[in-house]
Each structure stands twice: as C-alpha cells, then as structure tokens.
Amino acid sequence: MEKFVAQDKLLDAEAIQRAEMLGIQARQIVEGYMAGEHKSPYHGFAIEFAQHREYTPGDDTRHLDWKVLARTERYYIKQYEQETNYVAHILVDGSESMKYGSSQMSKLDYARVIAATFAYLILLQRDAVAVGMFDTAIKGYLPRTDNLASIHNIMRVISSFAPTEKTSIPTVLNEMARQVKRRGIFILISDFFDDVDAVMRGLQHLRFSRHEVVVCHVLDSAELKFPFNGSVEFHGLEGSGRILTRPAELKKSYLAAMKAFTDKMRDGCERNGCHYLKIDTSQPWHEVLSGYLAFRERTRGAR
DSSP states (O other): OOOOOOGGGSSOHHHHHHHHTTOOOOSSOOOOSSEEEEEEEEEESSSEEEEEEEOOTTSOGGGBOHHHHHHHSOOEEEEEEEEEOOEEEEEEEOSGGGGOOSSSSOHHHHHHHHHHHHHHHHHHTTOEEEEEEESSSEEEEEEEEOOGGGHHHHHHHHHHOOOOSOOOHHHHHHHHHHHOOSOOEEEEEEOOOSOHHHHHHHHHHHHHTTOEEEEEEEEOHHHHHOOOOSSEEEEOSTTOOEEEEOHHHHHHHHHHHHHHHHHHHHHHHHHTTOEEEEEETTSOHHHHHHHHHHHHHHTTTOO
16 A cells, blocks of 8 residues: 655645745736736736826726826826736646655655645745646646645645556646636646657647746656666556566666656747756755745746
C-alpha cells in the first residue's frame, strides 16, 4: 500500500518564510473578481490612468477632465485601470508514473508539497485558488476559494489522492481552457510523461485564452541521472511492463533521450510564453521556490 505524505508535512515552513517576502504577483493582466493588487483589463475608476472617453449622462462628474474641457470645450471622463485579485488554478498530475521515487519522497509527494505551498501563499495574500488532481481527467477538484481556512481542505484532498491510472495531460488542459473563461494563472505540476506535442497544443489553448501558465516539471533525481549498475529489473508504471537489463549499456542513450525530452518541454514552453521550471526532487523545495519567485519579481510586468 502506498504511503501518503501527512497533511501536516505538506507545508514547507522554510519555503513559506522565504516566499512571503516576495509574494506571487501576476506577471500580466488578469481578470479577477474583486479589487486587489493585480491589473485587470476592465476599466474603472481606481489607481492608474488608462484613457479618456466621452461623457454620457449619468457618469460621475467627479471624473471629468477639466483640463480637456478647457482646451476643447468637450466633456471627457478619465478612466483608470482597476487592480484585481487573481485566481490561480493549481493542477497536480496524480497518474501512476508520479508514484516513482528513488528516495523517501516520490514525485507525487513533491508535487503535493508544491501545490500546498503555492495554495497557502496565494491565499495568504488574499488571492484565490482552485485546485485539481488529475490523471486521464480531473478527478479531485476544489472550486475557487479565497478563504485561508480552506487550506486544510486543499491539503486533505491532495494528500489522499491515490494514483492508479495513466495520464492524459492534453485532455485536461483543453477541458480547463474551455471551462475557465476569466484570465488567471495556471500552475501545472507533472512529470509530463505524455505526448509532448499534444501537451504543447494544450498549453497553446490556455495561452490563447490569455492565461498565464507556470509549468512545474517534476522529475526524480534517478530519472535525470540514471545511477543504476549491474543487472536491474525495471518495473514500468502505467501499464508499460517490466524489463531486465544492464543499465550501463543504456545509460548514454537514456541520458540523451531524457535531455531531448526536457529540452523539448523547455523550448515549447518558451515559445508559448509559459514559465518552465524543471525540478529535481533531490533539490530542497524552499530553494527552488525562492529562486523562482525572485525571478518572477525581476521579470514582473513582462508579457
């Protein structure tokens, strides 16, 4: 029986302490649901000047531009860009391949910590999250919430999900792109052992809908380094069977194939304007997260 990470172990205290100082700010215009800290494409009367429009009866005269009136003898209203809270949609791959781990922490365990930490930090800054576990489809889904107390329910759902099936990442991405109409942030956490070209088309669908996308590519250290010796029987996950072989004879071609895979993921994400974060499960999560958030802060406002 698979052991799950206990709920009280999902929140990395050091990662949260470091990340709180940086926050998770939206890097592009989002469509929120209440006033907050991130730019909205909708025009209102708050914060930053955007444009003029001609006055119509019923408009608030406090927003008349008297200088324009003096020059043109025409009435114009000053419009401003509203600030808005964003919604982050955190999707965690719970397929069978995520069960693999060469140490005590599997890829899925690491992914759960990533999801819980992101959810906690986003709720802490009074933005909203929706969280989903998936394999061939979304199986465990918690709708949008901005209540920090909801973190306990989020941790319960992600910690108890049992991986038993294959994955279909493109199906999930396309379905979410169809369902989520308001622009927000998608945080995708997976090993991405799927058809990379089809995954990229799914990411394109999200980006076409103007969502910001962060790809967390979680891989076990042994998958990246292939440190096996002697004769080894590999047990495939997701129905791929077993194979007895001598790893030393495969190492060079395996590492070349793994590099080609991760390079294709990174290059595809960059072409589609997605952040790509390759994560080795032997890396401490607080180091990965603080480095990424510092990068987001440096590039804030980039499209």
